Amino acid sequence: MAATDSAQQLREAILERFDELSPRLQQIGRYILDDPNSAGVETLAVISDRTGAPPSAIVRFAQTFGFNGAASMQRLLKDQLLAARPESGYHRRAREFLEGAEDTPLPGPVDLLAEFAGASALALEHLLQSVDHDRFEECVAMLREAETVHVAGFRRSFPVAAYLAYSLQRGGKRAILVDGIGGMAGLQANRIGKGDLLVGISFSPYADEMVSLAEHVAQAGTPIAIITDSPVGPVAKPANCLLQVRDTEVRGFRTLSGSMCLVQALAISYAFELTKISA
Amino acid sequence: MAATDSAQQLREAILERFDELSPRLQQIGRYILDDPNSAGVETLAVISDRTGAPPSAIVRFAQTFGFNGAASMQRLLKDQLLAARPESGYHRRAREFLEGAEDTPLPGPVDLLAEFAGASALALEHLLQSVDHDRFEECVAMLREAETVHVAGFRRSFPVAAYLAYSLQRGGKRAILVDGIGGMAGLQANRIGKGDLLVGISFSPYADEMVSLAEHVAQAGTPIAIITDSPVGPVAKPANCLLQVRDTEVRGFRTLSGSMCLVQALAISYAFELTKISA
DNA sequence: GGCTATATGGAATATGTGTTCCATTAACCG
DNA sequence: CGGTTAATGGAACACATATTCCATATAGCC
Known part of the structure; x- marks a missing residue:
């Protein structure tokens, strides 16, 4: 078997012969295709951990593709990694x-x-500075104490709400996404109980649904946490806890990175508190 | 010993204390500042060769900056280089x-x-380097030529799909989010026409709905663009155009930043091509 | 010039690594 | 169902690596 002499060739070779490889070797090949940088730099033990394949299998894989051992293959991948970034493009x-x-x-x-x-x-970069730390922890506490968490966000904020609901569920929290499909936002709102929590996500220009939903829920005495861009916006008033996020804008399109990162951190913080208590 | 915990902090620390370092240590510090990637990956013998400083001096350097040894320092630099999975969890x-x-x-x-x-x-920071530029442009072209764009993503990928659909709509494209609510993904799939495009977003572990949806649509001869993490995953096969994204992981929770940024850029690129033509 | 303190290089060591080899298991085919 | 082949995991091994330690060199100071 002729030895591969460039990382790109190796990738192609793996793709080409992938189907005829044994299950274990496919497993390793997949890892190399998915994350060639780690594969080139991490130690065999680490790769073994991540793939679930024993070190010997990794060596066998390398030999299958014409290398003397795993070390030679890693050298190839490593060189590719280092060569590819002499302070390149991005910066x-x-x-x-x-x-x-x-x-x-x-x-x-x-x-x-x-x-x-x-x-x-x-x-x-600005997220950490712009977010009030005390409020953030307060918000996590509210999540912890709520029976059920209802998450609402419309238009641009909908993906953020969807992800928060999903993450909370994964973290073991009972979470419901208020999606307002079929104009049912009102009905869904009525099912928000006293011990529950509403997390509303809304940015300028604020969706009417969000404003009315928040006011409606507030009148019922249910606690509300709001993620928004302005402390004086219409959705800010009914909030018991307010997290302010300022997302950047590119050519008229606003980013979601800040908001997404924030809700991810919220969900994880909640999940982490659970493990801390149980530990 | 005040241990540094990010590569950036280390760089600053070296710069700050540079003048008070001994000649040899300055030599090593210079190398790390000049080429932190190599410094994090290469073996001590290689670094020793390039700098002219003996291995023991390198260890001493690391200890001067609060590390247990050179290995700890290299782990920091290595993680910075790889970005994803800062040597997660257990190990x-x-x-x-x-x-x-x-x-x-x-x-x-x-x-x-x-x-x-x-x-x-x-x-x-690493998104640009990990994404194949040609494929990205190809994907934008596919968006441009499609009559209607159907966007599908389930579970963790759903927020990403939701945002792509939303952004495309805002950019003037006819876009439909395949949400599979009420198990209607099948029905929605049947409405995907020949001149349309399916954009599928799916990461390991791949949702069954996405896999079967993609295969079904592929049989109908409709073009498919897939955003995923592995070129040999089950959703990769039916793809006419494949964008590979590797998202970061923190304490077992994967980030969406990379994928979100990618789809945002996709939508904007599409919208921008329109204005270019009309301008 | 002697003395002290610091810096330095290299040999010895201990730890961790990749690799080899073989026993065991699974798959395949007659 | 037996026999053969390929695949697999793990223990033993050999190697390389990072680290420690100490003898030596250097600089600063009285």
Whole structure:
């Protein structure tokens, strides 16, 4: 078997011969295709852990593809990793964007991707500073004490709400996504009980559904946590706890990175408190 | 010993104390500042060769900055390079324990938020390099040519799909979110026409709905674009265009930052091509 | 120039790594 | 159902690596 001499060739070889590989070797091949960087740098024990395949199988895999051992294969992948980034593309593009480079009249798709990545990273950078730490912990406490958590978000905020509901469920919390499908937001709202919690996510321009939902729930005396961009917005008033997030904007499209990151952290914090108590 | 816990902090620490370091240690510090990637991955012997400093000096350098040894420092730099999966969970804990780690006893909510923000930012930083540029542009072209775009994603991928559908609509594209509510994914699939496009988003463990949906649509001859984490996963086969994304992981919870950013960029790129043509 | 304190390199060591080999298991086919 | 082949996991091994330790060199100071 002729030894592979470039990382790209190796990838292609694995793809080509993938079907005829044994299950174990497929397992290892999949890992290398999915994450060639880790595969090239991590120790065999770590790879073994992540793939579930014993070290000897990894060596066998490498030999199957013409290498002397796993070490040779890793050298290939490692070189590829190091060669690929001499302070490359991203930083330059991101910087150009942040400096307000108007000199690129026709940004291609990849440029836009770079812009967006830069803007998102920027949003995350400011997230820690803009979010009130005490409020954040307070919000986690509210999650903990709630019987059931109802999560609501419309239009642009809907994906964020969906993810929060999903994550809370995965963390063992009873969570319901108020999606308002078929105009049933009102009906769903009526099912929010006294010991429950409503988490509302809404940004300017605020969806009417969210505003009325929050006011309605507030009148029932149910606790409300709100994630929004302004403490004086219409959805902020009924909130018992308010988390302020400021997302960045690119060419008229606002990022979701900040909000997404925030709700992810919320869900994880909740899940983590459980394990801390049980431990 | 005040242990550094992020690569950026280490860089700053080296810069700050640089002048008061001994010549040899400066030599090593310079190398780490110049090429942190190699410094994190290469063996001590190699670094020794390149810097001219003996291995023991490298160890001493690491200890000067609060690490137990060179290995700990390299782990930090390596994680920065790989971005995803900062040597997750079990192994790191075990090692920290064996090394007598006194830190990270119990991370509070704010710590988790910080961790998450950091991990997400890193994921974004590496997104450009991990995404195949040609494929990305190809995918935008497919969006442009499609009559109607159907977006599908289940479980964890649902928020991503929801946002892509929303963004495309805002960008003037006829887009439909295949949400499978009430088990109607099958019915919705039948409405996907020949000139349409299916964008499927799915990550391991792959939802059965997505796999069968993709296969079903592929048989009808409809073009398919897939956003996933593995080129050999079950959803990858029917794809005409495949975008590979590797999301970061924090304490067992995977981030959505990479995928979200990618679909946002997709939608914007599409919208932008329209304005370019009309301009 | 002697003395002290610090810096340094290299040999010895201990730990961890990749690799080999073989017993065992599973799959396949007659 | 027996026999053959391929696949697999794990223990033993050999190797390389990071680390420690100490003898030596260097610089600073009285």
